[in-house]
């Protein structure tokens with residue numbers, strides 16, 4: 183196995199599957215991104231999503247609401263998108279301004295257009311191992327494991343972070359009774375005691391807490407596999423803004439069996455997963471019986487057989 187688990191080949195493969203399906207079935211997948219206010223990090227993410235749309239042959243349209251817009255206006259915008267047959271995916275940009283009730287907003291997105299998998303219906307069905315959209319970042323971790331042949335079955339897998347978008351859904355997925363899951367899962371959070379000891383026991387450590395360089399070399403087991411989901415902006419020695427992960431990559435790389443970099447690791451795969459969900463939604467709305475996830479996993483298996 184490679185030491186440095188980069189995301190690019192995985193994102194490229196997933197995007198290839200999406201592109202092939204778009205061309206084969208003459209799809210015109212369209213998503214709307216709904217942003218309330220102008221959070222700079224969210225605007226940056228939106229721009230990168232829109233750029234990718236053009237490359238893949240999809241349409242991504244940004245709808246912006248004033249930061250002082252009432253919650254009802256956002257819900258009305260979601261309902262219009264739910265009813266528009268030309269729209270296959272809806273993404274609500276986070277964070278929402280103060281006063282918006284995220285759990286209520288998430289429920290309003292049609293589960294079939296919920297490509298970011300925030301609707302509690304999709305989250306519940308995912309837990310039951312149904313074929314539904316799963317949140318994109320945990321899916322990116324899952325694909326990284328499949329691609330690099332990291333089978334967590336029976337292994338001690340520790341997740342740092344219990345957010346609804348990363349930690350909790352990933353913990354659920356890793357408990358699935360299917361290939362590249364079946365792990366023994368521990369989830370840590372800000373109230374966890376003896377977190378260092380728990381990390382040192384992990385065969386696979388996934389960090390998603392949002393604290394730069396939180397995981398040090400003395401917190402990992404020899405030959406552990408380290409998957410870093412964190413994206414944190416810090417200043418480097420020269421005062422430049424840079425992005426780093428939750429893991430101190432330089433310090434951990436020798437001790438780890440394999441490790442994902444930041445940037446260039448899981449984040450890169452996440453956008454490709456989002457578009458694969460959009461394509462799946464367009465296929466469903468066109469009554470075309472193809473499963474994008476199966477096609478992606480098939481491509482991964484072909485690579486392993488080579």
Ligand SMILES: NC(=O)c1ccc[n+]([C@@H]2O[C@H](COP(=O)([O-])OP(=O)(O)OC[C@H]3O[C@@H](n4cnc5c(N)ncnc54)[C@H](OP(=O)(O)O)[C@@H]3O)[C@@H](O)[C@H]2O)c1
Pocket residue numbers: 319342343344345346347348349370371372373374377390391392393411412413414448449450452
């Ligand atoms: N690569 C990608 O595509 C991608 C996607 C999404 C997010 N991210 C990145 O992943 C990181 C996490 O994102 P998120 O949205 O899941 O964050 P979040 O909602 O802020 O959740 C952070 C989690 O970390 C826990 N935590 C905070 N401080 C801790 C500490 N000192 N010890 C142990 N646990 C601690 C929190 O515990 P409590 O629950 O107790 O507060 C919480 O569960 C961020 O850096 C974000 O930028 C990356």
